[in-house]
Amino acid sequence: MKKLSILSLALFMLLAVGCKNEQPTLYSLPDKHTIQNDTNWVEIFDIDTVEVCFGPFYWNSKGMIDHQIILKSENEYKAIFDDAVATTGREFHLTKCDTIYKPTGINFSERIMLLYSLSGGDYEFSRKIYYNKNLNEYLHLTTVKFLSYNKIMRVFNDNISLPKHNDNTKIVFDTLHINFP
Secondary structure, eight states: OHHHHHHHHHHHHHHHHHHHHOOOOOOOOOOTTTGGGOTTOEEOOOOEEOOOSOOHHHHHHTTOSSEEEEEOSHHHHHHHHHHHHHHHGGGGGGGTOOSSOOOOOOOTTTEEEEEEEEEESEEEEEEEEEEETTTTEEEEEEEEEEEESOOOOEEEEEEEEEEOOSTTOEEEEEEEEESOO
16 A cells, blocks of 8 residues: 555656646747748748838828738728828829729738838838748838938838738738848
């Protein structure tokens, strides 16, 4: 009986120590400096450019110098288009666009639309998009490289569509600053 008690206690201790050391796999947010080396994050190349007729004039009228909008339906896009026509339609001639709504042509059951803009000084902009299937999350990573102190205002616009993995796909926007003083 004593041996059985000792054996039971030893098994219990072994089980307790074994379970204590076992941890669920955690998927951490990426290190934006080394994301290309993280096997959980895959760079996405299935990116379609979308032509939009509103831009800086519209975003400035809304007080939005930098913006990021995720659209999951044609109706969401149409609402922004209609507001842009009502607010800044007179500037549409600068973009050679019509103020009459035309569908985007995006199949929103399969894709997500992103409207993104970032402005700043004398900078060079580039963008990469990564996807983590474990998190069901996109990372829209914009690299901003400082060029000079010249009084230049540059703008980066990114109007694109991406594959929609499911209705719960998250999109995170982040920037990576390079060569900033």
